[in-house]
Amino acid sequence: MTEEIVFMELQDRLKICFKNKELFMVALTHSSYANGRKNIKFNERLEFLGDSVLQLTISEYLFSNYGNKSEGELTKRRALIVCENSLHEIAKRWGIGKYIKMSKGEELTGGRERVSILADCVEAIIAAIYIDSGFENAKKFIIENFKDTIEKAIKNKIVLDYKTKLQEIMQQNGEININYSLIKFEGPPHRRKFYTQVSVDDKILGNGMGYSKKESEQNAAQEALKGLEEKDE
Structure with missing residues (x-):
């Protein structure tokens, strides 16, 4: 270009x-x-x-x-x-x-x-x-x-840490086990993509991709939060 x-x-x-x-x-x-x-x-x-x-x-x-x-x-x-x-x-x-x-x-x-x-x-x-x-x-x-x-x-709707926010929402009524599972990774070592899935009680809430495990987990939590917001609307 x-x-x-x-x-x-x-x-x-x-x-x-x-x-x-x-x-x-x-x-x-x-x-x-x-x-x-x-x-x-x-x-x-x-x-x-x-x-x-x-x-x-x-x-x-x-x-x-x-x-x-x-x-x-x-x-x-x-x-x-x-x-x-x-x-x-x-x-x-x-x-x-x-x-x-x-x-x-x-x-x-x-x-x-x-x-x-x-x-x-x-x-x-x-x-x-x-x-x-x-x-x-x-x-x-x-x-x-x-x-x-x-x-x-x-409106205090900007989230800096999606994992923490998701945990706060999901545990409002008591302790809940939130699981982040690395589904797969692909690509060469210098450009590896990680794919993570977040779930509660075997129910999948969101998926995320990132160039590190941490980033993919944050993106999975962000997708889960979006799903919860849409459910409440």
């Missing part, structure tokens, strides 16, 4: 218009891509700036719209909104994993799905918008793309 195609597709997907194409491409460049290449800029500095722009925007929005909440409550909600898991969910919604420039080695070890890489890229894109078109446009972009995340945070 050429840079021009990436540039056009992502602008359309994110509903943004960049004046500086090079800046946008830097936001999509992981540090691994620069290894062994001369004069290649990557997105770590943009991540630093994007984090500050995001924090300020969310802080201002919460302060202005939730006057009934204390400083402690606002701090807690902001932490949920700007955490790595929330940024990762937004990155998946955008589908930016396939557009990130990274080394072949990073890609082969699951880099395009790695939570930290995707979350950092979201911050870098925010910084690029801020530099390219100013704070007001960056702020508008953030609020539009984070509105669902903000609503979930206010």
Whole structure:
């Protein structure tokens, strides 16, 4: 996929218009891509700036719209909104994993799905918008793309640890044995996929895949929680 195609597709997907194409491409460049290449800029500095722009925007929005909440409550909600898991969910919604420039080695070890890489890229894109078109446009972009995340945070529906949350819900009426079973794994050692199933009393609640056992268990618990939510609706 050429840079021009990436540039056009992502602008359309994110509903943004960049004046500086090079800046946008830097936001999509992981540090691994620069290894062994001369004069290649990557997105770590943009991540630093994007984090500050995001924090300020969310802080201002919460302060202005939730006057009934204390400083402690606002701090807690902001932490949920700007955490790595929330940024990762937004990155998946955008589908930016396939557009990130990274080394072949990073890609082969699951880099395009790695939570930290995707979350950092979201911050870098925010910084690029801020530099390219100013704070007001960056702020508008953030609020539009984070509105669902903000609503979930206010309702305390953002989960950082799906296994713990599932255990809390399932054990509300007493001790219940929750089992996580590794069903299979596949792929070469450097890119192994693990498949896990979570069950209670032999009843399967969810399945999950990940590039580590821990990740596959978290994803299985997340699917189980979604199933429980749909059952309650």
